[in-house]
Amino acid sequence: MTTFPNLLDTFTTTLLGTKPLEENPHHRALLNVFTEVQNLEQRLLTAITAPPEAGTGAAEQLEACTDLLLERLAAGYELSLLLSTGCCCAEDVADDEPCVPCGLEQGEECCQExxxxxxxxxxxxxxxxxxxxxxxxxxxxxxxxxxxxxxxxxxxxxxxxxxxxxxxxxxxxxxxxxxxxxxxxxxxxxxxxxxxxxxxxxxxxxx
Incomplete structure (x- = not known):
């Protein structure tokens, strides 16, 4: 997956003379988990459709597919949680509004790296x-x-x-x-x- 900022992004920032943008951890987590979901789906499809390897029986193949399916379900649930969670310290949040990110109670520490x-x-x-x-x-x-x-x-x-x-x-x-x-x-x-x-x-x- 492309990292941020990458070479082209850094070059663009230098060329335009703009201030480098700071990555939002919540958005990065969304991208990482979304990519994980895609990878697991591809691995699961391959495991289901590929012919069994030599010396591997149907039971072993079924177990491997089951493990992948469980990983895919867990990653999908994680993606749903991230999509339904508000992003902490968004720029459009007023300064006088309490910051209560990611399930923390008001008054607890937030907005930490x-x-x-x-x-x-x-x-x-x-x-x-x-x-x-x-x-x-x-x-x-x-x-x-x-x-x-x-x-x-x-x-x-x-x-x-x-x-x-x-x-x-x-x-x-x-x-x-x-x-x-x-x-x-x-x-x-x-x-x-x-x-x-x-x-x-x-x-x-x-x-």
Missing amino acids: PEVPGNLLEACLGVFAQLGDPYAVASADLVDALRDLPGIAGKNWRYSDLTQARLAELLAPHGMRTRDITLPDGRRRKSYQRDAFLTAMGVCTGC
């Missing part, structure tokens, strides 16, 4: 600890546990408002992605590995 707080990683590791420190936890299970926590997870999203897509977006800057992992209970799910959180926090996992 989007940031993934370090305690999100600690909160995720806390869930692992509650579950006995397994090597991996399903994304859906991790989100369900995090929703019980108070406060803001990141990007003005409360822990109680987290979805799998939102958690993935918050953890992406740390280089973290879900993987298809067979869990101790036999389920094969999109999951996060405990070592990945430790590594993101600078903890040596090989010591």
Whole structure:
């Protein structure tokens, strides 16, 4: 996806002598999730129509399609939430109007630069600890546990408002992605590995 500002945008700004425009985080989130929805739909279509790979049975193909479908539904729900959420600090909002963005109550901090707080990683590791420190936890299970926590997870999203897509977006800057992992209970799910959180926090996992 084209980044903003890119080379051509920067050249235009320099040529016209205008002030560089600051990207709106809410609009960027909309574009990112919309692109994710399109990519997942294309992957799902390919998985449904492509002939099975050698050594792959119908059950494995169905499971892969189901996983993609669940990811597509989660991303679609995330896009709906973003489309229905007002944009914080729009230029046409009067200065005397209270700024209440993204589900925050009036009086709470808003209009801050989007940031993934370090305690999100600690909160995720806390869930692992509650579950006995397994090597991996399903994304859906991790989100369900995090929703019980108070406060803001990141990007003005409360822990109680987290979805799998939102958690993935918050953890992406740390280089973290879900993987298809067979869990101790036999389920094969999109999951996060405990070592990945430790590594993101600078903890040596090989010591």
